[in-house]
């Protein structure tokens with residue numbers, strides 16, 4: 001049976017995504033995103049599911065940076081799943097005002113307006129995941145903390161939903177990627193006929209070349225290759241040194257994408273393929289996404 005690493009413990013959004021990718025795989029929780037990637041690099045698992053970008057909060061930088069700087073692990077599939085954040089409390093604490101709100105920093109950020117309006121006096125505390133916060137509060141109600149997490153975590157850890165759908169913008173989605181060095185075809189992307197093909201690359205620019213980024217973009221533009229994302233991240237080698245992550249709405253075919261990459265290399269840029277993969281969006285919270 002295929003083994004998949006995800007950010008644990010049970011009940012995280014990443015576990016929800018991992019289940020949506022493959023119901024039959026065996027899921028293994030890890031304490032953080034780098035540990036999931038390391039587990040895959042060490043061949044402890046066959047695949048890893050990690051968050052890449054959220055509609056409200058933007059990129060998950062730790063995922064991008066580890067994929068670019070530390071590993072060579074191909075992306076083989078992508079799913080954007082709806083993210084519904086709820087305020088959970090221990091059943092013993094129902095109705096009491098809480099001293100703190102505890103969750104993953106991304107989840108807290110997705111609910112900033114709600115927290116400012118309803119829990120401004122509480123301390124906002126970071127946990128390693130939404131489900132980790134839920135697990136800790138279930139084990140120790142005396143902490144008097146509310147938690148932001150999903151419905152699955154509420155059920156798993158026996159917490160009460162005090163307020164539903166507290167995320168600041170309705171269309172809250174997170175893109176998760178499935179990484180694997182051997183694409184066994186077991187990722188359930190095959191069952192998603194509406195999946196689009198996408199290619200993600202990393203580009204580095206020569207330091208003394210005016211207009212290099214313009215030329216990079218032209219290589220895609222005149223081939224009519226649509227880009228759905230371009231983002232710069234620090235190279236970590238000095239101020240002003242960046243790499244670009246570029247998502248191309250096209251599979252890595254025989255002609256168009258390789259041609260664009262050859263042209264980009266010819267002007268002295270570095271390129272690296274992070275993956276060419278099917279990508280789908282789940283619009284509604286369904287049985288498989290809670």
Ligand SMILES: O=C(O)C(=O)C[C@]1(C(=O)O)C=C[C@@H](O)C=C1
Pocket residue numbers: 007011012013014015051054060083104106107128129130131174
């Ligand atoms: O804490 C979780 O439940 C996670 O799966 C992590 C994570 C993230 O890293 O952004 C995933 C999806 C949501 O955007 C909030 C948190």
